[in-house]
Amino acid sequence: MDLWSKLEYVAWALSFVFGALMVFDLIRTDSTYDNDLLTSSREGEIEVTAERHII
16 A cells, blocks of 8 residues: 555545534534524624623
């Protein structure tokens, strides 16, 4: 097996890892935030919601 074949397998493995991380982040974001908040057009609404400190 030459160097280019090994690099090809490494590239496929990295693309699989990055794809799995994207799916994990999609699920985590979807379960953390409401869909109305994620599709809002107001800038900074997520940051403002995260910074609210209710005592």
